[in-house]
Amino acid sequence: MRLTLEFGGGLELLCDSEKIHKVNVDLPNGAAAADDFTMKHLLSWVRTNLIKERPEMFMKGDTVRPGVLVLVNDCDWELSGQLDTTIEEKDVIVFISTLHGG
Amino acid sequence: MDDIVKMIGLKNNCTFCGVFRRQALDRGAALLKVDKLVTGHNADDIAETVLLNILRGDIARLSRCTSITTGEDGPIPRCKPFKYTYEKEIVMYAYFKKLDYFSTECIYSPNAYRGFVREFIKDLERLRPRAILDIIKSGEDFRIATTTKMPEQGTCERCGYISSQKWCKACVLLEGLNRGLPKMGIGRPRGVNGDHKKDTKKPGPAVKSIESKQCGSLDFQNFGN
Numbered sequence: 001m002r003l004t005l006e007f008g009g010g011l012e013l014l015c016d017s018e019k020i021h022k023v024n025v026d027l028p029n030g031a032a033a034a035d036d037f038t039m040k041h042l043l044s045w046v047r048t049n050l051i052k053e054r055p056e057m058f059m060k061g062d063t064v065r066p067g068v069l070v071l072v073n074d075c076d077w078e079l080s081g082q083l084d085t086t087i088e089e090k091d092v093i094v095f096i097s098t099l100h101g102g
Numbered sequence: 103m104d105d106i107v108k109m110i111g112l113k114n115n116c117t118f119c120g121v122f123r124r125q126a127l128d129r130g131a132a133l134l135k136v137d138k139l140v141t142g143h144n145a146d147d148i149a150e151t152v153l154l155n156i157l158r159g160d161i162a163r164l165s166r167c168t169s170i171t172t173g174e175d176g177p178i179p180r181c182k183p184f185k186y187t188y189e190k191e192i193v194m195y196a197y198f199k200k201l202d203y204f205s206t207e208c209i210y211s212p213n214a215y216r217g218f219v220r221e222f223i224k225d226l227e228r229l230r231p232r233a234i235l236d237i238i239k240s241g242e243d244f245r246i247a248t249t250t251k252m253p254e255q256g257t258c259e260r261c262g263y264i265s266s267q268k269w270c271k272a273c274v275l276l277e278g279l280n281r282g283l284p285k286m287g288i289g290r291p292r293g294v295n296g297d298h299k300k301d302t303k304k305p306g307p308a309v310k311s312i313e314s315k316q317c318g319s320l321d322f323q324n325f326g327n
Contacts, residue, residue, distance in 0.1 A: 009193060010205040066224035069193060076194075097205065098193040099220065 001025050001037060001089055005046065009097035011068070014058055015050045023050075039070070040083045042093065058095070069096040107210055110284035115210040117288060118275055125272045128263075131178050143182040146189040146227075149234045150219045152241035157219070161246060162253050162266075168241040176264070188234060190227075 005021045012019045025045055027037055043059060051058050059065060063083055070077040071094040077085050087093070106118050131139045148168060155164040166172060171181045184192070196203055211217075226233040246252070253266035260273040269277070271287060278286025 008197065008205070010207060066221070066228045069190060069197075071194075071197075074198075094197070096193055096197060098189045099207075099224075 001027060001087070003042075003087065003090070004092045005050070006092070006094040007096075008094065009069075009099075011058060011095050011097045014053055014055075016052055021050060035086065037087050038083065039072070039077060039085045039087065039093075042087055043083075057097075064095065067097060067099040069098055070094070071096070103210060106279065109279060109282075110288075112210070112213070114288045116214050116216070117271075118279075119208075119210070121271045121275055125263075128178070136178060139178050139180045141180065141182055142184055144184045144187050144189050144192055145234050145238060146220075146223060148182070148185055148241070149223055149237040150216055152237055153219045153223070154216060157215075161250060164241070164244060165246050165252075168238060168244075186235065186238070188231075 002022070002024050005023060007015055007019055007021075015021065025037075025042065028041055040062065043062070043064065047055055047059055057065060058068065064070060070082075072080060072085055072087070073092055074094075103115075103119055107115055110118065127139065151167045152164070155161075155167055168185075170183075170185050171179055173179045195201075208214075223234065223237075255264060255266055257263065258265040258268075258270035258273055260269050260277075263270045263272070265271070267274075274287035278284060
């Protein structure tokens with residue numbers, strides 16, 4: 001499944017300072033899962049494949065660290081079910097960290 | 103800041119940075135003869151400050167930290183217009199309007215106390231987003247007992263700024279740095295000539311002596327963070 005992932009607010013530093021990643025994600029456990037591909041699967045894929053350092057800055061347990069905004073196609077994921085949000089081909093997912101020094 | 107951290111180590115950095123930055127802001131504002139000084143503190147910051155002051159038992163700051171405007175009776179009042187705006191809203195706004203902003207982490211204080219409070223507040227926000235505004239409201243509703251001893255406002259003997267002690271915090275810290283006593287001004291107050299370890303070597307290697315000019319009778323608000 002081809003997706004575009006963007007990292008902002010400092011998170012790009014965890015992925016070799018690349019802000020935009022165009023990726024091809026393998027569906028877990030067979031093609032039948034095409035409709036079941038959710039943010040939960042994507043997050044663990046990202047943690048394994050894209051986060052090169054300090055994973056605790058990106059994730060806490062099964063979900064993103066509190067303070068990280070997730071937008072799926074420019075829409076806050078809290079409106080689409082958070083971890084249960086289904087992901088489709090060509091979706092754009094943005095992760096922005098809101099935690100900054102002052 | 104690099105030089106300061108070389109001298110004082112990795113603890114209490116926030117004290118030095120915050121006090122000196124605030125002083126720089128105040129002096130700069132005075133030089134420009136502005137009417138008001140406006141900062142970008144958002145709801146998350148104010149909520150963190152309320153909790154921080156409770157945890158540290160700082161009753162004086164607790165009573166002031168939720169005011170949207172401070173120092174109205176001084177020459178340059180300070181205001182925080184984003185007091186009720188969540189950090190999340192601000193970040194989303196910046197993202198959709200494609201605004202450029204700095205998002206670098208402070209490298210000097212990974213173990214700052216505020217970091218722990220921030221984690222806690224973020225966890226609270228996840229469970230009940232209104233918690234942040236509620237904490238601010240609670241902070242506003244605090245009333246201090248009239249029998250509590252509060253610090254009195256006077257002026258600093260060294261530079262003339264407002265201070266609740268004999269010397270304002272910036273002067274105390276500066277003196278400590280210049281004299282090679284990095285712990286001066288940190289921790290529980292022991293008086294200006296407290297019983298520190300005798301460390302009368304020359305001041306640290308590359309500390310630039312930031313001489314604070316005499317400000318005479320200028321009367322500026324110089325409350326802490």
